[in-house]
Amino acid sequence: MTERTALRRGLLGLTPLLLGALLGVAAPGALAEPVARPALESLAALNGQAPARRTLDIQSWRTAEGARVLFVPAPELPMFDLRLTFAAGSAQDGDAPGLALLTNAMLNEGVPGKDVTAIAQGFEGLGAQFGNGAYRDMAVVSLRSLSAADKRDAALDLFTRVIGQPTFPEDSLARIKNQMLASFEFQKKNPGKLAGDALFARLYGDHPYAHPSDGDEKSVPAIGVERLRAFHAKAYAAGNVVIALVGDLDRSRAEAIAAQVSKALPKGPALPRLPAPKAPEAGTQHIEFPSSQTHLMLAELGIERNDPDWPALYLGNQILGGGGFGTRLMEEVREKRGLTYGVYSGFTGMQARGPFLITLQTRAELSENTLGLVRTILADYLAGGPTQKELNDAKRETAGSFPLSTASNADIVGQLGAIGFYDLPLTYLEDFMAKVQALSVADVKAAMARHLDPNALVIVTVGPKVAQQPLPAPTEKPLEQPLAVPEH
Incomplete structure (x- = not known):
């Protein structure tokens, strides 16, 4: 069962159901001697064009x-x-x-x-x-x-x-x-x-x-x-x-x-499509757990994988919390306040409406106020949308990383499986990049607002009940910058 715990390969942006599973570290290989390599070329040399990828x-x-x-x-x-x-x-x-x-x-x-x-x-x-x-x-x-x-x-x-x-x-x-x-x-x-x-x-x-x-x-x-x-x-x-x-x-x-x-294979037809899930009641559930950290998960129903808004939601989420460092959530929660090692958000498009999820962990005594901060960041982003600079940066990053989605035969076979399973057009990969690059600030803001409601969040927290402390004020150099994955 060599893929039992592996992340599912699929279309760009097809995240696993729990974004925390993405926190993996690969050990770099050591070179016995320095190896001459071609000089790196600036992305500016592309003059705004996407890097070449396999056709x-x-x-x-x-x-x-x-x-x-x-x-x-x-x-x-x-x-x-x-x-x-x-x-x-x-x-x-x-x-x-x-x-x-x-x-x-x-x-x-x-x-x-x-x-x-x-x-x-x-x-x-x-x-x-x-x-x-x-x-x-x-x-x-x-x-x-x-x-x-x-x-x-x-x-x-x-x-x-x-x-x-x-x-x-x-x-x-x-x-x-x-x-x-x-x-x-x-x-x-x-x-x-x-x-x-x-x-x-x-x-x-x-x-x-x-x-x-x-x-x-x-x-x-x-x-x-x-x-x-x-x-x-x-x-x-x-x-x-x-x-x-x-x-x-x-x-x-x-x-x-x-x-x-x-x-x-056995003879038989395709199984019926899954029913649409019902909208859940918003609210917070706390699970008591003896740890120094509290896990925070915020979610609501997202989209089906073939939703036409997927390119806009993918790009919008890259700016909010899907793109690692430089996202709204990472800047405000980690970089300015040192509250977490990492905070991530993502849509998981599925046969039925998959989840939109924000996940992080923070010190137990700061958990309630950190949760409030995350909710405020989400609400402000949905109300105001991205800036033009954020949109341009996200487009450039997507164009730069997109060739990796077809870099190997294993990547390609995963793409094909997802295209067929979710009944996407054969031109999906080309269409996706073209649609992403054509998006405006207004397009992204409208798509995010259509699918997300900051008042509809289902929230689960896991950690100890302790007296809460106020959050540190935002600064360019937080007092306690997290340096590693926190221990429980």
Whole structure:
């Protein structure tokens, strides 16, 4: 399960459901000797033009069984990436929270004639990589393989058996359940997880997005092999999948691979679209937790992923709190007052209306006033909109980072999966950048005001109840500049 804890790859701005999960640090590699590198060139040399990026020849068709296929030939490397995206996330759990995740986790635990060890050794021996993961909207299964016929065909044969003929062995199910139950115990000590689960429950009520994607300690033990088989037959059907292919393949070979994959899956149609969530009641919930820091999460219902306002909301949020340093929230909360290590905001576009979320943690004795400050910043931004300079800077940053969204075959296959899953046009990537660059201050202000209401926030705080202190006055050099991720 190499992608079990990985962030979902997808369209630019497709954030995970809890923005706190984005706080990761990669260890830099050390060089034994200095390496000569080309001189850096100024962005000014672009004269306002976006940096070059890969032009994608996206081809699309449907298999005989109804699977949608998106394909981009990329002959530069002798390999290919295959990604299957099913409408088989936890929103399809029904009365068994955790069912989608368990089904996905069990796919590569056994097929006729092979156990989990033999499957892993089979992929490894071919130089291939298998990945899987389950989220609220979707479940993903992926394969990376060399494109040489002997490696490709053997890897595809094993892959199609895994996705089409899982045996769901009882011993593997017991082991994974025990791992999940142990993780539930650990999560009780994680204030960020407690806050996230409570927030989604309040935000979505009786909607399928409300419960945790991994289920809970009551639901998971009751899920048996028959439930997994039934869910696989329904949710992993050929009519319920988007097949994305990128790599050293021509069209005829891509069609043959897609047909092989589609035929291996259970026969069946796409699952019905999710219902629209009801607007929640605004308010604040506090969860007592023994820590020096208090987690603050503020949210309201956002948008569906194919909403036409997405480019304007993406750009507007980059200015508010989605772009790291230099955003309104970071400037006012961290840089001027030293109240937090980081504060972030984001829209998560989903099949149904995903959340708009602001998340941070701060010293417990400053939590209530910090919450008030964040609410004021949001209200002021919605009322006044961005400045022209903020808009220009955000456009320039977006233009500079956008080529990274198609920098590798893995990036491209993730883009294709999201385009197909959320039923976006094949020209989405080009359209997005053109729309972003055409936005005015008035456009962004109007879009943000259409979708956000500072009086409609659902708020969850997790931390200790302590006497509150006033906030320090804003300054260019705060007295206590946070230097690292705070300890709980």
